[in-house]
Amino acid sequence: MRKMDIKKYLEDKQSDLEKSKARITNSNVFDFNYIPEKPLMRNExxxxxxxxxxxxxxxxxxxxxxxxxxxxxxxxxxxxxxxxxxxxxxxxxxxxxxxxxxxxxxxxxxxxxxxxxxxxxxxxxxxxxxxxxxxxxxxxxxxxxxxxxxxxxxxxxxxxxxxxxxxxxxxxxxxxxxxxxxxxxxxxxxxxxxxxSSYNAFEIGQILTDRAKTGLKFLPEEEISQIAAMTVKNSNSDVRIAIKALLLWAMEPKVSLQEHFEKARRDIMIEILKDLNSKNLLILKAALSQKDGYVKDIYHSYRQISTQSGEEPWSYVHFYSNLSYLQSLGLIIMVSTKVHRTHTNRIQMTFDTELFNSMWQTRFE
Ligand SMILES: Nc1ncnc2c1ncn2[C@@H]1O[C@H](COP(=O)(O)OP(=O)(O)OP(=O)(O)O)[C@@H](O)[C@H]1O
Ligand SMILES: [Mg+2]
CATH class of the missing domain: 3.40.50.300 (P-loop containing nucleotide triphosphate hydrolases)
Known part of the structure; x- marks a missing residue:
């Protein structure tokens, strides 16, 4: 087996990043607070x-x-x-x-x-x-x-x-x-x-194209459309993730786009989880304990965990309406499935379990 050479790894990485300087002409456009000269117009x-x-x-x-x-x-x-x-x-x-x-x-x-x-x-x-x-x-x-x-x-x-x-x-x-x-x-x-409303892939593509035109030396059309599609599919159309993924890719185009996208999603997920109040953390904790994702079961478990943690649980109605908030943050997806001819609400989790657990430990343990 080849011995890992720390010095070589460091030098290679340095030289790759050095090259990225030439690809990125204006890194300000990747700052989330940057105000573009002409933001994409939408009817809203x-x-x-x-x-x-x-x-x-x-x-x-x-x-x-x-x-x-x-x-x-x-x-x-x-x-x-x-x-x-x-x-x-x-x-x-x-x-x-x-x-x-x-x-x-x-x-x-x-x-x-x-x-x-x-x-x-x-x-x-x-x-x-x-x-x-x-x-x-x-x-x-x-x-x-x-x-x-x-x-x-x-x-x-x-x-x-x-x-x-x-x-x-x-x-x-x-x-x-x-x-x-x-x-x-x-x-x-x-x-x-x-x-x-949330952006569609075409709109996200246009926003990214505009950033690339001002921030990059070239226009990676193929990558932009892939990032836009992934953002709609996996991240509830949060444009921040798309912008971050494009920047990461421009810095290291040798690494796969998929990997960069995951990294961007993870970084932004950490921020979202850090900002959640304890009631929402308790809901996610309960969701993790119910692998089938049935909303009713999750509520039951949420009540138990809340009591154990000394928190007054929300009523079912309040709990249920809060799920759409968690969905808008891109943490869960709500789906309605048919079981024995009746519609049942389930949720799918789109957040990283490991990240969540470490957040949970710092807040509750
Ligand atoms: N129409 C647009 N044209 C260009 N860039 C956009 C447009 N809409 C959003 N963006 C970019 O996407 C990112 C996220 O947008 P913004 O911060 O306005 O979202 P938000 O709706 O306020 O989200 P949050 O609810 O998290 O505060 C920003 O970097 C912003 O510049
Ligand atoms: Mg905002």
């Missing part, structure tokens, strides 16, 4: 543009709630429109990602560049309106990640009830987000619901 963006233009014209707020799976272009659409409309000073915007600022206090403090401590919410609001006298479009990204402590989403009351006629655009990848809102907030907000 039109109602958002219309709402903003109506607001600009009439000054009457037209709140919007954008829902759609992970990587369906919600954040990009919001940021791009913000860039277009604020560049000519047409509208004032305030963008906050609730993942990083997860209470009404923290959102306002962040916008003001202050610390939230020692101030009331009203004080912060007044400081904000004094500093920003013009009516403002608040973009609250990943609104479902607001802390449970702030269940009433006080900031939404402040925005929708202010006599400045501010407007709110809320973004979430939880299809059941509205179920978690108070009736009173819903009626105050009167948000127009815009659903971003």
């Amino acid at each position: 963006i039109k109602p958002v543009i219309d709402a903003l233009l109506r607001y600009q014209q009439t000054g009457i707020a037209n709140n919007v709630l954008i829902l759609g799976s992970r990587g369906s272009g919600k954040s990009l659409a919001a940021k791009y429109l913000m860039k277009l409309l604020s560049s000519k000073n047409q509208l004032k915007f305030a963008y906050v990602n609730c993942r990083h600022h997860n209470t009404s206090f923290k959102i306002l403090a962040h916008l003001l560049g202050l610390r939230a401590r020692g101030r009331t919410l009203d004080e912060l609001w007044h400081l904000f309106t004094d500093a920003n006298p013009d009516k403002t479009v608040f973009i609250l990204d990943e609104i479902d990640l607001i802390n449970d402590k702030d269940k009433h989403l006080d900031i939404l009351y402040l925005i929708s009830r202010s006599d400045r006629n501010d407007m709110a655009i809320l973004l979430s990848n939880n299809p059941k987000f509205t179920n978690t809102l108070d009736e009173s907030i819903k009626s105050t907000l009167q948000a127009e619901l815009v659903h971003f």
Whole structure:
């Protein structure tokens, strides 16, 4: 057997990566926060543009709630429109990602560049309106990640009830987000619901082609269409995975595309699992214990595991509606199968068991 030569391996790898420098002309385009000059247009963006233009014209707020799976272009659409409309000073915007600022206090403090401590919410609001006298479009990204402590989403009351006629655009990848809102907030907000559907392989191919044209020395058409197909089939159309797979492949084209795709999927899966709350982790744990994947059995097991872990389990209805959230994250696929002439709901797991188990250990053991 050939002895493994560490030095040789390292040098070969180094020289391969060195060559990738020549293939990649602009690595910024592979950053998930990169805003392309011309994002792919889709019909879903039109109602958002219309709402903003109506607001600009009439000054009457037209709140919007954008829902759609992970990587369906919600954040990009919001940021791009913000860039277009604020560049000519047409509208004032305030963008906050609730993942990083997860209470009404923290959102306002962040916008003001202050610390939230020692101030009331009203004080912060007044400081904000004094500093920003013009009516403002608040973009609250990943609104479902607001802390449970702030269940009433006080900031939404402040925005929708202010006599400045501010407007709110809320973004979430939880299809059941509205179920978690108070009736009173819903009626105050009167948000127009815009659903971003998942991209098809052709659209993902176009997005990748555009990145390749600005970021690579050449256009790998064949690989792009393969990545696009894999992303739709295996990863619930999350464009992030597609972009990452293309970058990994461009860095090391000798390694198979399949392998790169798996690596990209795994990296992104780790991020998703890290962000899950404990109830969702408990559901996945229960799903793993029921190999047949019947939803009813999983619920039963979920209740048991929850009790063992000292967590109050969700009701069946709540549990069931949460499955569509896990599906939108690309962690499971829900299927309806016919058993003895009746339809039964089952789920298939698309997450990596090993990864999940290590996450579980750090959270529960
Ligand atoms: N229409 C588009 N044109 C060009 N690139 C796009 C388009 N839609 C999405 N992308 C790219 O795909 C990636 C994921 O998009 P984005 O971050 O907007 O998803 P999202 O819907 O906000 O997902 P999440 O729910 O996880 O926040 C980003 O890198 C983004 O630039
Ligand atoms: Mg987003």
